Amino acid sequence: MKEAESFGDQLVAEISRVLKAGGTVLVQSFTASSDHKPNNYIERQLLMGGFVEVQSKSTGSHDGVQSVTIKSRKPSWSMGSSSPLKKAIKQALPETEIDDDGDELIDKDSLLTQDDLKKLQRPVVGGCEMGATKKARKACKNCSCGRAEAEQKVEKLGLTAEQIDNPVSACGSCGLGDAFRCGTCPYRGLAPFKLGQKVTLSNNFLSADI
């Protein structure tokens, strides 16, 4: 090769296509003795093209021109051939569940009664502990049923300036703290306050300022 730059992606891909698995490709490059860059470029191209065992050897120098042979191999792990990984994978343990120390485990279903087995539901869906964490259902991102609008409305029921400056409470519980407030109380989320006094909005912000 006279000009390393012509050793482009397409050429490498074509070489890979026609070469048999396990086959070798030799690239001979002639460059000025001091210049290593073209060889590096060729090596990289081969690596990126999926060739392995890339080796460069200097094969002579003549009139200030260095000749370098770059040898590499097309990997041989296509279907049917045996490579270290293929062997390793074949020898891998069968699909039964195995413990970290290599012990085989009993089948979980064998521990259930006929009744339980009949009612068994699969597949497994990751989730929360049952019961206590009944999460509030939210509208989907592309909501078309109107739930999103309804939620937007509720959100906008924030506090008015009047409610902040002079809080009054018909029920008397608004100033008490979240434990005592109704589900629809506009003051939910705020610290307890005294009715009639301006409400501070800093939300129990306990930052660690040292």
Next chain:
Amino acid sequence: MAPSSSPMPGRLLVLYASQTGNAIDAAERVVREAERGGCPAVDLLSMDSFNPSCLPGEGYVVFVVSTMGQGDPPDSMKEFWKYLRRKHLGARWLERLHYAVFGLGDSSYGNYNLPAKMLDKRLLDLGAEQIIPKGLGNDQHSLGYEGALDPWLMALWKSLNQIYPSLLPRISHAIHSSLNILGDAKVEVTYYSAPQDSTISDPKTLIERARSISPALKCHNEGEPQLMLQMVTNQCLTKGDSDKDVRHFELEDRCYPISYQVGDVLEILPSQNPSAVDDFIKRCKLDPECYIMIQEKSVDKLSKGSHMNSLVDPIKLKTFVALTMDVTSASPRRYFFEIMSHFATDENEKEKLQYFTSPEGRNDLYSYNQKENRTVLEVLEEFPSVHMPFEWLVQLTPPLKKRAFSISSSPLVHPNQIHLTVSVVSWRTPLKRTRHGLCSTWLAGLCPSEENIIPCWIQRGSLPPPRPSIPLVLIGPGTGCAPFRTFVEERAAQSVAEPTAPILFFFGCRNQDNDFLYKEFWLNHAQDQGVLSLEKGGGFFVAFSRDQPQKVYVQDKIKEQGARVLNMLCSEEAAIYVAGSSTKMPADVTVALKEVLCQHGGFPKKDVEGWLTKLKMGGRFIIETWS
């Protein structure tokens, strides 16, 4: 898993597997009733802190297990459960064990209480003796799981008393225990108004002393902090409108050299906001300046406890609170609310607290407390008539916990510094209250030009330091890149003296311009024959999830570079390490790796799965995640 201590004659062990805290509440109740019944030794442990191979040595165990999702065991039960299912254990393995199982589930979901059912059957098959048949708590019951727990506990104590009477000498107290009777606190506090002759002033000693007398930290055995570090660099790695704030911290020890290794984790004891600590002390009508001594009350007056503590110096109350009682971040347990109800003088408050601790109020308590991340201080401020004696506060306030961070520096390159990559955590609760991570926020506020003290311990992490000759496939999006910065730094230093194997690193973040952590660092090592360079057989690939209309993640990059990944995996001894803070990412990455092996390598799926499992077993495929 920590090995359990050798079983004392007559010890009752309560093992729980909880996901959202219900099983812990139930298990704590079992313990309280056993103690009321005069049980000489009761221990409460999470299943993931008990080594299952020690089970045959136990005499009496009560299991309290929750159900997760579609009939799955909680995370803390997984390893334990796997061990129990080993084929070779045999039908006589647990022949000396008496046990009982209580499960928590919800019959409106499928697969009702499966973990408890399977556990009960397996224990029987292993030769254990069932004290009473399993109890199944059902959320659908009008009284929740207590509907089943109440009668089950009664039956348990009665049966146990027949088998082994000395385990519950005061059984009548256990059976007739009513929620309205307030028992005694577990500790005794002695107060001294003036400092004693020898007051501790060394911060390391103070920490060790305070935390060793705290009953809530009883099983932790931390000792003194190994290091008291100074922050010398506090640098923000994220830019722009990024709502992420990730910091690069450099910590130094002013006095001693630091000894650590690649893959280690730094445990930090955070400082609490001093004014919040003051507010707590004021709210509880305590004297911050007085000195205290804490002793465990024990049934047996001659126990070691009382002797040992009398030789220990008293400690300032304020110091004890600041160093051991978490008043501004952790949420209290249900039992805390129960004891509060005994000390509420206002009728409304008392009623509310009793409601919260009743079976009917359990869901509302969960919404109010856990979902809102209520702190002890906040709760006490919302129930101002409650005046809990300090003994109870000491016993029931959640302990101040250490926080662990993967170290992101190599000791070869930074022999006297420890670097950390920390995301400053903040979030909004359902009621839109802003919460901040205690430790990350505190660290972010530390100023390198001022003196600061960061108490630390060094622990081995789960990612082992790889030998230089091992090719590595590393996947670490976001702060998951922290341990891999260590690996790359270390390998780069090693490559000066000896040939090293290449590294293929997949990183992920949202935007190239905002949160591309350590961009220069990675790029430097990906050029000029660096350990991440293509020339060396390595590679560095980044997924910017939000820089284009469709989402691109690390798993997509892995698939894109399938040939290269396959090449690496084919090398002898190659290892795959995955780190990060997402719970979904490791599963997605594993799927991508399998796809690469199947498609590029042409291997059948079953073989690939077996091979990856083998790799896991051999410690060559490790996933380290944090929440």
